[in-house]
Amino acid sequence: MKKYLLISLKLTLVLLVLCSVLYPLLIAAIGKLTPGGGKGKTVSANGKVVGYELLGQKFTDDKYFWSRPSAVDYNAAGSGGSNKGPTNPDYLKQVQDRIDTFLVHNPGVKKEEIPADLVTASGSGEDPDISPAAAYVQVKRIAAVRKISEEKIKELVDKHVDKPLLGLMGPEKVNVLKLNIALDELK
Numbered sequence: 001m002k003k004y005l006l007i008s009l010k011l012t013l014v015l016l017v018l019c020s021v022l023y024p025l026l027i028a029a030i031g032k033l034t035p036g037g038g039k040g041k042t043v044s045a046n047g048k049v050v051g052y053e054l055l056g057q058k059f060t061d062d063k064y065f066w067s068r069p070s071a072v073d074y075n076a077a078g079s080g081g082s083n084k085g086p087t088n089p090d091y092l093k094q095v096q097d098r099i100d101t102f103l104v105h106n107p108g109v110k111k112e113e114i115p116a117d118l119v120t121a122s123g124s125g126e127d128p129d130i131s132p133a134a135a136y137v138q139v140k141r142i143a144a145v146r147k148i149s150e151e152k153i154k155e156l157v158d159k160h161v162d163k164p165l166l167g168l169m170g171p172e173k174v175n176v177l178k179l180n181i182a183l184d185e186l187k
Helices: 002-032 089-105 132-136 139-146 150-159 176-185
Strands: 042-045 048-052 173-175
Touching: 042 176, 048 176, 132 150, 132 173, 139 150, 150 176, 173 176
Parallel strands: none
Antiparallel strands: 042 048
16 A cells, blocks of 8 residues: 555656646747747837737727627637527627627628628637628728728738638638728828
8 A cells, every 4th residue: 555655646746846847837938939928929000019919909990990709808818708509599689789780880781791700709709800801891981981992991901811821721811900000001
C-alpha cells in the first residue's frame, strides 16, 4: 500500500509542476512571439488605439457598417452565445426584432436580402467580421447618409474583403472596425 501511495504522490507532484507551471510558461512564451505580444492586435486611427482586430464592436450609427449582433453585448470579459435553439420563441422574436430594425434603417432592402450574419449572433458573441454580402447590403444606406457614391463605397468594401487562407480555408470576410476606419478616411 505504501508503495502505491508514494508513486501516486510523486506522479501528482510531477503533473502539478508540469500542468501548473511549465505548460502556462510555455503558452505565455508562445504568446509573446505573436503579433501584439500576447495582448491582442490593436487597431489604431489618428494615432489612437480604437479597438482590437479580433474583437467585435458595436456600430449602430447609420453612417457606419453595422457589426454582427452579439449575445454578450460585445463584452470581451466573457464570450458566449445565447444557447437558445433555432425554434426557441424568445430567440425567434430577437431575430425578428433585428430584421425589423435593419429594414427600418435600410429602406429598399427586402427581408430575403438580409444575410443571416446581420441578424444572428456568432458562437462567441464577439465576431469582428461580417460576410461581404452583409457589407454590400448596407452600402446604399451609408452612401445616402454620407453623401458619397455607392460605387466608391463598394470599392472600399472590395478592398477590405479578406480572402480564405490559401484560397481554401474559411469564408471571405470583412473586418468591420477596419472598414469603418477606412470609411471615415474616405473623402
